[in-house]
Amino acid sequence: MSENKTEISVEALRAGDREEFSRLVDTYSGPIYRLALKMLGIPTDAEDVLQNTFLKAFQHLKEFEGRSSLSTWLYRIASNEALMLLRKHRPEITLSDAAPEDDDNSDYSPAQFTDWCCLPEDEFLSSESQAALDRAVQHLPETQRIVFVLRDIEGLSIQETSEALNLSETAVKTRLLRARLRLREELSTYYGERLDKRSKE
């Protein structure tokens, strides 16, 4: 998210300036809501994450030390909230560097070699296509999903992503690569079928 317009004043926030806090909310609620929606896939859950993120931000403003940017700090709170909600359903998820999925021998070698880049642009703009993109993200393991959402959807750098998730940059890069390769496979299936369909029409 861009630190746009007039800078938000951290001093004013800490002094309890309500109007400044409302500016913070309006500046960052869009990206935070999007992150939550991509992570959880359900609007009511995303709204819970959105509300909890700003409630926590308000409670913990005093602890914000400015070592990371305000946006990275908010992303950190939001990521934790989103993962916490997911953990309610799947208690075994952890965010530590040694998450089991990083050690397993899953094969990430590409298996699909259809070149679907040549599809006409309107294929990629359809709502059906958008739904396929969202579905593919939902199929990622949670710890890969959060890395992908922060880096490739929200546009954080590797360093910012590692700060937001309290992970090493190496762990971020590993998960990002796996997430991207997995998504490429799933999109290859989807767009490969679209290609077939078009050639038969």
Added chain:
Amino acid sequence: MIEHEHSKCRSLLGSLSDFVDGTLGEELCEAIERHVAECQNCHVVVDTLRKTISLYHESAAEAGEVPVAVRERLFRTLNLDDYIRH
């Protein structure tokens, strides 16, 4: 595909993220470019990986607005009722 090519494909896999992000060292970058020029499968993988990432970038550019009702409930939850009409 001949065997030595296939092992090369695997060995380059770990560098693909940095390659498409443009953050890979020059030497490895050239090695991938050389390989991709000769290997049709890897060529497709690199192209579709780039396309995959750019599709998500584009989808993010379009979304990112909070529905009006969601914003209103958020402001009320935060006791910011006075600032809803901004």
